[in-house]
Amino acid sequence: EAAGKAGYDWFMLKEIDEQPQAVADTLLGRLGERGEIVLDEVRISDEDLRGITKIFVIACGTAYHAGLIAKYAIEHWTRIPVEVELASEFRYRDPVLDRSTLVVVISQSGETMDTLMAVRHAKEQQARVLAICNANGSTIPRESDAVLYTRAGPEVAVASTKGFLTQVVACYLVGLFLAQVRGLKYEDEVAAVVAELRKLPDQVREVLAGMDEVRELGRSLATESTILFLGRHVGYPVALEGALKLKELAYIHAEGFAAGELKHGSIALVGAGTPVIVVVPSPHGRESLHGKVVSNIQEVRARGARTIVIAEEGDDDVLPYADHVIRVPRTPTLLAPVVTTVPLQILACEIADTRGLDVDMPRNLAKSVTVE
Ligand code: G6P
Numbered sequence: 287e288a289a290g291k292a293g294y295d296w297f298m299l300k301e302i303d304e305q306p307q308a309v310a311d312t313l314l315g316r317l318g319e320r321g322e323i324v325l326d327e328v329r330i331s332d333e334d335l336r337g338i339t340k341i342f343v344i345a346c347g348t349a350y351h352a353g354l355i356a357k358y359a360i361e362h363w364t365r366i367p368v369e370v371e372l373a374s375e376f377r378y379r380d381p382v383l384d385r386s387t388l389v390v391v392i393s394q395s396g397e398t399m400d401t402l403m404a405v406r407h408a409k410e411q412q413a414r415v416l417a418i419c420n421a422n423g424s425t426i427p428r429e430s431d432a433v434l435y436t437r438a439g440p441e442v443a444v445a446s447t448k449g450f451l452t453q454v455v456a457c458y459l460v461g462l463f464l465a466q467v468r469g470l471k472y473e474d475e476v477a478a479v480v481a482e483l484r485k486l487p488d489q490v491r492e493v494l495a496g497m498d499e500v501r502e503l504g505r506s507l508a509t510e511s512t513i514l515f516l517g518r519h520v521g522y523p524v525a526l527e528g529a530l531k532l533k534e535l536a537y538i539h540a541e542g543f544a545a546g547e548l549k550h551g552s553i554a555l556v557g558a559g560t561p562v563i564v565v566v567p568s569p570h571g572r573e574s575l576h577g578k579v580v581s582n583i584q585e586v587r588a589r590g591a592r593t594i595v596i597a598e599e600g601d602d603d604v605l606p607y608a609d610h611v612i613r614v615p616r617t618p619t620l621l622a623p624v625v626t627t628v629p630l631q632i633l634a635c636e637i638a639d640t641r642g643l644d645v646d647m648p649r650n651l652a653k654s655v656t657v658e
Contacts, residue, residue, distance in 0.1 A: 298443035311437035321477025345392035354523035356457035394449035395654035396424025504636025521565035528630035535638035558590035571619035
């Protein structure tokens, strides 16, 4: 086992460090020279793809958070309505789907029973099923109409890191591919996003190179009993994922909130010294989005929160309200989760390690849950 860890204390740390390569591998050969998306493996005819009127994205756990991010991207690029659903809920609520529905299922292992059952249910309703999966030849891709493999390599740590990041990237590819096949006016945008996708491996590398301070911050948070995470737009699923990682690894109560919902209840949780981690959108995207999140930081700070802010390089608007700033490189808003998630993984890992816990094998959890 020690050999497998290649000098790292935990598989999870090794897998976090493998993310630049995993993202690069997932993009490999899928970005064309003219800025087009090449997904030959998606064996659903262009005609069928053009006929899609609705998309469901279905998954469990961390993969579900990748699905939530997919919704923002796919709806924006394709104008097809997207619903994201937990696999264990989907099947039990009589969802409306038919031949013109595309069901995108996301599963690292390809063996999660809840997700597999959702695939079977979708197929019974004649929907097309596209799997985003990491484990080659596993059950979910075998039962789906098509599969887009993430190429993260084997993931050993129970908590998913490179699996998640590559799922997010695969979702972008699916969204852009659909926009392209459907010949929408977004063609120029597809090429522009492709250019940004190519930068992601280096940008993740850049984030990883600056993680010493985040580790130190993690050590200072190890005795907290509650940590809150806030985000808006794609930052909201990132907040959910940050909170899940912390619960899984460090057994600390953590919750992710949509920043705009704060005032509708959750702000009551914030007291003197409550750590609040805020995922800030790019100031170069929709200005109102950025401004709203900055005022959320201000609001929790005014109630005594210790604010930990993940913000783009050069975003100085956050400085007056941030106790700690974690910098990430500039990306288009929709692609930001690929960089903003990484410090949250490191933070959870460091907090768990400081608490003396088994980072790779948290209590009560399994890497792949093959029961419903
Ligand atoms: C388990 C793991 C989670 C994972 C979820 C979905 O609960 O502990 O980390 O996100 O399954 O796994 P999948 O293999 O379907 O992505």
